[in-house]
Amino acid sequence: MPQTMTSADLRIRNQVRLLRAVHDAAEPFTRAEAARLLGIGRNTAAALVGELERARLLHEVPAEPSGRGRPTTLLVPHPEGPVAFAVDFREDSWTLASVELGGAATELETAEHDRTPGVFAEIREAVARHGTARVAQIGFATPGPIRDGHRLHISHLGWDEVELDGLLGEGWPPTVIDNDARLAGLAESRRGALRGVGTALHFHIDFDIGGTLLLGGDAQRGAHRIAGEFGHMPLTGSDLECMCGVRGCWSLDVGANALVRRFGAEPGYGTGRELARAILRRAEDGDAEAASAVNDNAAALGKGLGALANALDPEAISLSGLGVDLIRLRGGLIEEHCREALMAFRRDEPPRIVPGTVGAAGPLTGAAEIAWDAILDPVRVKNRL
Amino acid sequence: MPQTMTSADLRIRNQVRLLRAVHDAAEPFTRAEAARLLGIGRNTAAALVGELERARLLHEVPAEPSGRGRPTTLLVPHPEGPVAFAVDFREDSWTLASVELGGAATELETAEHDRTPGVFAEIREAVARHGTARVAQIGFATPGPIRDGHRLHISHLGWDEVELDGLLGEGWPPTVIDNDARLAGLAESRRGALRGVGTALHFHIDFDIGGTLLLGGDAQRGAHRIAGEFGHMPLTGSDLECMCGVRGCWSLDVGANALVRRFGAEPGYGTGRELARAILRRAEDGDAEAASAVNDNAAALGKGLGALANALDPEAISLSGLGVDLIRLRGGLIEEHCREALMAFRRDEPPRIVPGTVGAAGPLTGAAEIAWDAILDPVRVKNRL
DNA sequence: AAATTTATGTGTCCGGCATGAACAAAATCC
């Protein structure tokens, strides 16, 4: 990927490095710290910051004097700088938030919807209502795979390859869109439990298991941008037919599907989610059959994780959705079955299996991340000065 | 991971880009073409080439005049420049080759060995025998996973976490080592059937199925550098116990293991490979039971590939080892079962399943690639001038 | 055979960028 490299691009490159450092940092840092962090001189840092300040991308505020030495300034997002809008589009509702450099989010609006693609017009109205000239990019999280970034498929809403270009394209800021599970993983990788982990997996457990492979802080998308359907691998030897068109999918044995089916309910998508939560609660309260169902669930989950770890060798695996509850209730069982599925020589260094820390905000946070990735693109920054 | 970037590093960066372009090109190209390719001026290209010529990394030879215009020079490896030694260490033999910039390989020696780690001393002698001052790096391909790059595990040779640091470390050129299946995949990605494919999978089918995920021309290694044991996922619902310590591994149903077991032989590693080849030949000649065994093999292979494609969304999948024969004999069957295992919405764009074109030289070629990757490291090039 | 066209190499100048050293500024510590 090394693009053409002139000495002007070098400056841009350092500008972007600086902006990314500010964006990725957990706490604001000073100009001198920035210089040390990027390995550049204080003079160079001053020049970079000056330009970014003029371009309304960074702002300097006096820092609390801590110890001796000349007082310095903290680097914070510019109050008139660009912001990203993030949309978490779920099956029955959506949320719009504004996210500034560094990741600080402000929720703007949330609403239910009628489960037709008409919801996009509704969201556009909300964006127009809240939008200002500062909105530079929109990041969109949706359930379901999005082939090539513009054809959305949500089987249980009956959306079969909905063309998004017309729905998202013109008349509002540039948009990036991706799958919610993948974005939740990205959020964990950038700002959550997987921070700093080079090779990791994240799974969102709901009815399906969606997930993503995270390498060096980036979520892998695949050739058609529809990677991540880990739930549709036959990892547990099930014989049932799955809605996806295949038999034996892992997600038939893990998550809401399996819990609900155990109690004779249809694996629908509406009330089933609440039923699954109720089963977890009953298991927690000591109900024997519910406990058994949860046990089976955790075992199947662990087995699949072990199998995937054999192939992909992650350092850590984070879970969201029902996975958080499963770890809380049956963490040991998951690890035990994971271990059994691991090749023997791997068992002394199994992957850590941890609950995600970004929580339900995962897709929204991830959507903001890809929006900011787009804003912080070198050519984009260059055009802004 | 953008490292510090001074204006001198910029020159190095472009030097490396130029060297990589020469290394990766299928055919030698001229200096003017290089300038166009890298997006730099002809004068800059001239300066770069001049320095690289003085550093004995590139050499210019007059080019055949092709059409009109002032005749130019071709960029070729310097006759006194560095070379990489590549070692393909197999269970029963090893091969040593010398590979120059651009990938041209010369086999130097091949020999059988006694299946003890003493073989490394033997290989060191061979390297000393053939080595010159030009040898800058050694790339090593071995069967079995190599944890963290220095602990080698080959279960069926009885090598349990053999420490390589003492065996490879000092007294010869710097060494990089990796798993043979992964290196075969890397070779396909750089110089074979997967050239230019952004997201791809490669599998080497022998007794086990080893493989690698290839992203942007790079083979993924995982957190402990032991990724790629795709054969040890339970993708086909087998109930057998595997040598790896897990039940139901995919590779029990695909490859030499499954073929040999069908005919009552032990899944050993010595003569079994030849028996598997014999079964393939018999199937080709019309033997019914052999044909049935091969059918089952191909079906299980396709099923696993489809499952993996659901999760990883590769554009193409290449196979080596027995996989080449299976494609030749039962390509349709593999694709059919792959399709069945694909989620319905993926079936109109299934991954291409192709035989590798690098062939048996895969591990050796891949070993040369990682050796050259090390040689073409920016700091390394910088030190050489 | 001479002129033209096309593609390439060479030389020079210029602006941009990061470095490093020296100095200035602003706080704390003793």
Place this chain on the structure above:
DNA sequence: GGATTTTGTTCATGCCGGACACATAAATTT
């Protein structure tokens, strides 16, 4: 109040790549 520490600022320097003009070598045209 002076020493120390940390940071900001200024300036000269070196290097890099781009732009331009010009030279060179062949093929094609006239």
